Amino acid sequence: MSYEVYMLPKAKKKLDKFPDSHRIKQKLEELENFPNVRNVVRISENIYRMRIGDYRALFKVYEETSVIVVVNVDVRGRIYKGL
Numbered sequence: 001m002s003y004e005v006y007m008l009p010k011a012k013k014k015l016d017k018f019p020d021s022h023r024i025k026q027k028l029e030e031l032e033n034f035p036n037v038r039n040v041v042r043i044s045e046n047i048y049r050m051r052i053g054d055y056r057a058l059f060k061v062y063e064e065t066s067v068i069v070v071v072n073v074d075v076r077g078r079i080y081k082g083l
Helices: 009-017 021-033
Strands: 004-007 040-042 047-052 055-062 067-075
Touching: 004 009, 004 021, 009 021, 009 067, 021 047, 021 055, 021 067
Parallel strands: 004 067
Antiparallel strands: 040 047, 047 055, 055 067
């Protein structure tokens, strides 16, 4: 089963500021193969996090529509603030 991956504008804006944004985008494309993706951990009912080096991506999975929405991308120390 293949998922469609979308990114919220807030997450895209943050991602574009990082020097490793190209590498992070490549890793986020792997989410199309969810749940067969490495470095992914479930942190609540439908929220997951993906580790990408020193960065983390938080995303929601909507299994009924096969959609993944990346809600935030940030460095490890800041990603969990505001959850």
